[in-house]
Amino acid sequence: CDDFVNVDPLYTRSADNFFRTPTDYQQALTGAYDPMQTSYLDLWIGEIASDNSIAGGEGVTDTEGLHQIDAMTHGGVNNELRSLWRWMYAGVTRTNYIFENRDKLEFDDKARIMGEASFLRGYYYFELVKFFGAVPLIVDRQLPPGEVSSQVRTPATEVYAQIEKDLQAAADALEWTTPVKGRITKGAALALLGKAYLYQNKFTEAATVLDQVINEGGYDLFNNFETMFRVVNEGSKETVFDIEYVGVEGGSYGCFVCLEGFAAVGFHGIRGYDGPVYADGNSYNLPTKDLYDAFESGDPRRDASILDIEAFIAAQEEPGKIKYVTGAGGHTGYYNKKYLKRSDELGLGDNDLTSPVNHKVIRFADVLLMAAEAHNRKPSANDNLALQYLNRVRTRPSVGMAALNLTGTALTEAIYRERRVELAGEGLRFFDLVRTGKAAEEIDGFEAGKHEVFPIPQDEIDLAGADWQQNPKY
Amino acid sequence: QSPVRGRVTDENDQPLPGVNVLIKGTTLGTVTDASGEFRIDNVPADATLQISFIGYTSQELAVNGQSNVAVKLLPDVTSLDEVVVIGYGTTTVKELTGSVAVVNGNDLTALNPVRVEQALQGQAAGVQISAASGSPGAGLNIRIRGFTTNGDNTPLILVDDVPYDEDGLAALNPSDIETINVLKDGTAGIYGVRAANGVILITTKKGKKNAKPTIDFSGYYGVQQTTKRMDLLDAHEYAVLKNETYASGGGTPPFANPNLGKGTDWQDEVFEDAPIQNYNITISGGSEKSRYAIGGSYMNQQGIVGGDKSGYRRYNARVNFTVDILPKLTWENVLLYTNERRDMLPEMGIGSVLFNTINANPAASPWKEDGSYAFLEDVSEVINPLAQMANTFNRNTVNKVVGKQEINYKINDNFEVTGRAGYNYALVDEKQFNPLVYYGANKAQNTAANAALEPNLTKVSDDLSIPVYNNIRETRTTYFNYNFEAFLNYNRTFGVHKIKATLGTSMLGYDNRSLTGTGYNVPYNSNDFADISATESNNYLNNTSSWQDRTRLLSQFVRAEYGYGSKYMLSASVRRDGSTAFGANNRFGYFPAVSGAWVLSEESFFQTSAIQFMKLRASYGVSGNDKIRPNGFLSLLDGEGVYPFDNILANGVAIGRIGNPDLKWETTRQANFGVDLNILQDKVSITADYYVKTTKDLLFQPDISAIVGAYGAGSSTPIINGGTVRNRGLELRIDYHTQLAENLRVNIGYNITTIHNEVIALPPGVDFFEFGSFSVGGGTATRMQVGHPMGYFLGYETDGIYQTQAEIDERGVTQDPATTSPGDLRFVDQDGSKTIDFSGDTDKTRIGSPIPDAIMGLNVGMNFKGIDFSATFYASVGNEILRNYERQLPMSNMLTYNRGRWTGPGSTDEYPRLTTEATRNNVLSDFYIEDGSFVRLKNVQLGYTLPRAIVNRIGASRLRIYVAANNLLTFTKYKGFDPDFSNYDPNVSGIDYGFYPQAKSIMGGLNLTF
Secondary structure (H helix, E strand, O other), X not given: OHHHHOOOOOOOOEHHHOOOOHHHHHHHHHHHHHHHHHOHHHHHHHHHOOOOEEEEOOOOOOOHHHHHHHOOOOOOOOHHHHHHHXXXXXXXXXXXXXXXXXXXXXXXXXXXXXXXXXXHHHHHHHHXXXXXXXXXXXXXXXXXXXXXXXXXXXXXXXXXXXXXXXXXXXXXXXXXXXXXXXXXXXXXXHHHHHHHHHHOOOHHHHHHHHHHHHHHOOOOOOOOOHHHHOHHHOOOOOEEEEEOOOOOOOOOOOOHHXXXXXXXHHHHOEEOOEOOOEOEEOOEEEEOHHHHHHOOOOOHHHHHHEEEHHHHHHOOOOHHHOEOOXXXXXXXXXXXXXXXXXXXXXXXXXXOOOEOOOEEEEEHHXXXXXXXXHHHHOOOOOHHHHHHHHHHHHOOOOOOOOOOOOOHHHHHHHHHHHHHHHOOOOOOHHHXXXXXXXXXXXXXXXXXXXXXXXXXXXXXXXXXXXXXXXXXXX | OEEEEEEEEOOOOOEXXXXXXXXXXXXXEEEOOOOOEEEEEEEOOOOEEEEEOOOEOOEEEEOXXXXXXXXXXOEXXXXXXXXXXXXXXXXXXXXXXXXXXXXXXXXXXXXXXXXXXXXXOOOOOOEEEXXXXXXXXXXXXXXXXXXXXXXXXXXXXXXXXXXXXXXXHHHOOHHHEEEEEEEOOHXXXXXXXHOOOOEEXXXXXXXXXXXXXXXXXXXXXXXXXXXXXXXXXXXXXXXXXHHHHHHHOOOOOOOOOOOOOOOOOHHHHHEOOEEEEEEEEEEEEEOOOEEEEEEEEEEEEEEOEOEEEEEEEEEEEEEEEEEEEEOOEEEEEXXXXXXXXXXXOOOOOOOOHHHHHHHOXXXXXXXXXXXXXXOOOOOOOOOOHHHHHHOOEEEEEEEEEEEEEEEEEEOOOOEEEEEEEEEEEEEEEEEEEEOOOOOOOOOOOOOEOOOOOOEEEEEEEOOEEEEEOOEEEEEEEXXXXXXXXXXXXXXXXXXXXXXXXXXXXXXXXXXXXXXXXXXXXXXXXXXHHOOHHHOOOOOOOOEEEEEEEEEEEEEEEEEEEEEEOOOEEEEEEEEEEEEOOOOHHHOEEEEEXXXXXXXXXXXXXXXXXXXXEEEEEEEEEEEEEOOOOOOOOOOEOOOOOEEEEOOEEEEOOOOOEOOOOOOOXXXXXXXXXXXXXXXXXXXXXXXXXXXXXXXXXXXXXXXXXXXXOOOOOOOEOOOEEOOEXXXXXXEEEEEEEEEEEOOEEEEEEEEEEEOEEEEEEOOOOOOEEEEOOOOOOOOOOEEEEOOOOOOEEEEEOEEEEOOOHHHHHHOOOEOOHHHOOOOOEEEOOOOOOOEOOOOOOOOOEEXXXXXXXXXXXXXXXXXXXXXXXXXXXXXXXXXXXXXXXOOOOOOOOOEHHHHHOOOOOOOOOOOOOOOOOOOOOOOOEXXXXXXXXXXXXXXXXXXXXXXXXXXXXXXXXXXXXXXXXXXXXXXXXXXXXXXXXXXXXXXXXXXXXXXXXXXXXXXXXXXXXO
């Protein structure tokens, strides 16, 4: 008789009656891709925390968390870090939802779907461990709210072990190429795996998987450094792992996690700009002179990566008609040209938020430089191969810098320098400095033993109620 | 032995039908007919007749050989034997252990209410009724003993045991009501998980056995006006003050010549005298084995704003039929059909008709020279309210059938079993036509591109734009609930021990579904063609949507009652409820209640002639509130999961709100202590109650740890149980009844309820929740916070007006120098930081509470020969209202208090200067908080019942004519239209967003009985 009150809601897909057709798996996977589209924060913090750029914006309280990170004064109360924590765990949960239900149905395409899901979980955990160090590791199930307080911070090594396992599983399941632009490939999985190894100083393992990407992936450097980041050149041979963005949906400041466009691009835009080529934006994440000066003389990548606004204006036909303003959040005269709002790449609605430009998370040049570093730093170093990879990046036609001939630590330093200029503005610098132990010497205010990881958001510690220890010295 | 005839009348010599007449010591007897007459055959000459009727003092009469007797029954004010409904059973006032307010249907009908709830206002202690809107057909908010929850505070309403929702009460014709019983305390727990907000049991009229058919006709016709007009500036004052406003801000005064006379009184243009009428007819009677009441009614009320554009019309037909199928088996059949039609104008908030009315420029004419509606282009966000009314087409139609079939079988003298099936089916059709209209340049409400009513274009793809024509939106929603109940009652007396028991079960289901469609391009832009069938079937913008939900409740309940003599009574009950609204881990709950009473006046030691009756009562019970959004415990796949593949957005699925299998009802524990007293030879009866009502497990959606994944796109945190609110207070009811002279009877009833509402706890880690909004784009206005009443106002406290620059400079507290000048409000530095903080909350404080300290009702009645007079007052004391209907636009009209604005040092310490400069005068402060106390004469009525001799000539048995007025007088300091309002949401209940005032109506009517 009590069954009278045991009824399911009508015509509603609930989490418990899903996964009945292959389409259900595909749709859940699409849902799991979605949280990647918050990568503007990853890119911003990776630059702003480093010596590459300042926070910028309308004022020093505009996105205050970024200014604190810029000044290395950040603490447990930081909206940007909290958003990152929230969104990456949303991604983890959405992939775990698929794993939790992996045995409900067998079908032809399932291995590919599970492979992509494995990659996504690996990506989300890599973001979490890279920012916060030890984080609670939840795998293959959705965490009921009642179990939060029993979750411990899993040591970073164990989180990395899961990341390696997931990315290897993805690599095993996926093909080098996909007929659908935007889907994760074997190359993306191996490249991210290589990066994960590198972040743990597992150079031998990194060298192996990165060699596999270089030798078997069919990737190549794009023939035009400057235009590589434009929408028209998306999906080029240099693309290893892109987060896809489109500008067709519009969007609002009320929900950044809902955006389908890349928010970084409009935010990087020149404040109050009225002129050719570019478009008005919010002047965030402004490159420093230190970065500008880090380029070797004659390196075309400097002007392809950094816009010197005054020089640009002076070179136009009617400089007097071009206007822009500076924000009280800081001004360097430079803008991040790789991801800069352009008048021919605007999304619908509020186009500060809806850029169609993809986020190139891992491109082939990064793979070559990571491989170079791995071969150079692994116990049985192969500097020849490392140098070959380095020079392949430096001497490609659209860059045309002189080949180097170095070995040992001189080669290591050259690779580090190359990473900075090749990958300037792409959100990698801070984490490169941390993992190579150079952060304290390069970043003002960086305190060794503290700033290698960011603090766990204090509210999250409180809400979990699990007695998590805050990261040291925060 | 010979027949005895007789006639029974009341104290006004009016016939009393249905009176029981019994030969003492026998079961022989009858009841009086419609003329109050009876006849009993074969009466022994020495017999004594017992004459009894509920509500009247019983009489005994020795026949002494008479063949014709006349009996006059006098009302029994104490009504200790009056029946009280307590849920699945009844008791008497004398034996009642809980706290139940009983309101007689006749008392309600006398108030000429359109809806039942209106008449309840001021009639029952502990029951707070306030209008959600004064527009015809609008619902009222019923709150029993305060705000029990931050969620749905509506009590459980059962009409002849069939559940009604608050909206659905509109379908009921007040004159069909026999009685209303309001269960206020823990004993309402017999209704378990639905009882936390109190229970209202309404019984409709049933007819009487052995009665000739009686035809009752009643009707009234009246005219309504607004209870109040706001005091607004006329055109001359407006021009002078606007010139000053602009000049003070360094701008050009807009009016070169301010001598514009009175100008347009927009309230005159918008408010109108609107008719109201209501007619009922009921035929009732019965045979030896059956009784019936069949009736119908028609009600039509037009709006004081917009006439039939905000009108309400109701037809209703009713059959109540009860028959003894077998000697011990009774079948009861209740059937009600209602057809309602309601038209609505935009009301409440920015954009409503009244908002536009009070903010419109009085110097502008409503009409252009060609007779068309003027564009009010000088006040950018205000449109011509007359044009707005003309272009609003918004109609709801309700067809509703409610019924009950009930079988009652008396197994023997002790056992009785009842089974019933009830249903409530409502079909609600909403039709909204949105024509292409143009209110002038840059008006947000424009749907056309220009005055020629050409459509706007919208871009549907890169190379295609299409016109947006007018549209018609139709929604059809069916609300259906059904219930099956069966229960066994046991009743036995062993000497001084009286035992009653009830055991039963109940099943209740709700099945609601809705379908909406919108069609574009109605021909001729005309409401005459406004139907989806007349629109373009292939218009790109056409769309449809639907929803459905079903919820079920399964219950078992048991109650035992014990009485020792008439001195001690004890009652205990427990109900088990299972509901689909709760998570799997908490599907079933148990709700116990105990109560007891001690009649001191029955004790031998109780020897005082001052007190005729005295009873102490106490009760404690647990009840629940199951008004949780359907499926709140489930994780549904309604999150957003969108990602581009091949540059095309693919729609995936993602979990929306995280489920909570532990989700359960809100639990209310209530203790009640009461005393009932009759003094002064039963002329005065007093009932007093003290209650403490604590509701825990309130529902919230606070932040939770993000590791459960609740912060993805379209996702949200689980609904959890956490938080506690407490209401406590006193209720007092005093009734006085006396015969001043032979034909002059007076009765006075007074009741007062105090409510002290306090939030006791919120979910861990949550300091407060914020609600509401103030002004346009303003911040939140109210909070729910521990230690404060729900929905209290948070803002700045003012301390007069800065008179001079020196005062600003020398105060020692910095108040944003850039926006502070002499004439501006001076704010209090709450945190002692020497700076008024306008970006944070540190200088904000509690500046008022929407919850009254006390509500009161006063009912006065007088009868002198055929003349009757009655008056009902209602008062609310000690609540505050946030005035939120003034636009802060440079050219919007203003209330007349601005005449007393600051104009120089010493001019005023109350009203700030007028200027277009940026000031802080518009932040939410106590300047915008007003005392919302009021006293209102709800109803006053003077009637005359024509003498029998005259009435009999037209074949009738009774004719009464009367004049009456509703809401005739209101005493309040509140500047807005009507202080007698509240918003449905308890957390914003006291914000006046531009309330549609209740009408004052004057009417004449008659009651005619054949």
